[in-house]
Amino acid sequence: KNEVEQSPQNLTAQEGEFITINCSYSVGISALHWLQQHPGGGIVSLFMLSSGKKKHGRLIATINIQEKHSSLHITASHPRDSAVYICARPWGGSNTDKLIFGTGTRLQVFP
Amino acid sequence: NAGVTQTPKFRVLKTGQSMTLLCAQDMNHEYMYWYRQDPGMGLRLIHYSVGEGTTAKGEVPDGYNVSRLKKQNFLLGLESAAPSQTSVYFCASSYMTSGTQYFGPGTRLTVL
Numbered sequence A: 001k002n003e004v005e006q007s008p009q010n011l012t013a014q015e016g017e018f019i020t021i022n023c024s025y026s027v028g029i030s031a032l033h034w035l036q037q038h039p040g041g042g043i044v045s046l047f048m049l050s051s052g053k054k055k056h057g058r059l060i061a062t063i064n065i066q067e068k069h070s071s072l073h074i075t076a077s078h079p080r081d082s083a084v085y086i087c088a089r090p091w092g093g094s095n096t097d098k099l100i101f102g103t104g105t106r107l108q109v110f111p
Numbered sequence B: 001n002a003g004v005t006q007t008p009k010f011r012v013l014k015t016g017q018s019m020t021l022l023c024a025q026d027m028n029h030e031y032m033y034w035y036r037q038d039p040g041m042g043l044r045l046i047h048y049s050v051g052e053g054t055t056a057k058g059e060v061p062d063g064y065n066v067s068r069l070k071k072q073n074f075l076l077g078l079e080s081a082a083p084s085q086t087s088v089y090f091c092a093s094s095y096m097t098s099g100t101q102y103f104g105p106g107t108r109l110t111v112l
Helices: none
Strands: A004-007 A010-014 A019-025 A032-037 A043-049 A052-056 A059-064 A069-074 A083-090 A099-101 A105-110 B004-007 B010-013 B019-025 B031-037 B044-049 B064-067 B073-078 B087-094 B107-111
Touching (some): A010 A019, A019 A083, A019 A105, B004 B087
Antiparallel strands (some): A004 A019, A032 A043, B019 B073
């Protein structure tokens, strides 16, 4: 059982829709990471957040430390947002630990 | 800056053959990692390094060896490849262990 759970596993949307991807974890952590894996395979880090909310363009990440839950939102989705979105947390929870990754949410946005 | 580069991009091996994957970064990062990615599973850490001359085991180290002789390079070796090592291998680097990681483009390895 992966200790970082993501939902849904797969998501399809029409261009312009608001997207939400969820991530839950079982231990207290210092920060959570969101990454994007492009269809060609490349992986880029999107956010690292320890509280509240972060925004970059049309992407918004939120985290509730007490609830052990994070969400990634995409506003006005576009076909180029089609990718696998992965969340990750420090292995032991602290900021000195290696990361453990979720299995990802595959998003397809159709025109 | 090239960021994180990996060579080769693709490789096909026969069972029992050996090979080395090279990862290089030009960001002066202390920490480097080797992951494997398999269908339906999250990225899994094979080995990592917290600085030049140091290496440590990750979640799935069996069958792999690593070396970090220079700060900018992290090598992953397969001494005797097995079909179970068919995977996509990613290298990454970061300033600190749980900080933002920068990934290489990946190496697709097939072991027949």
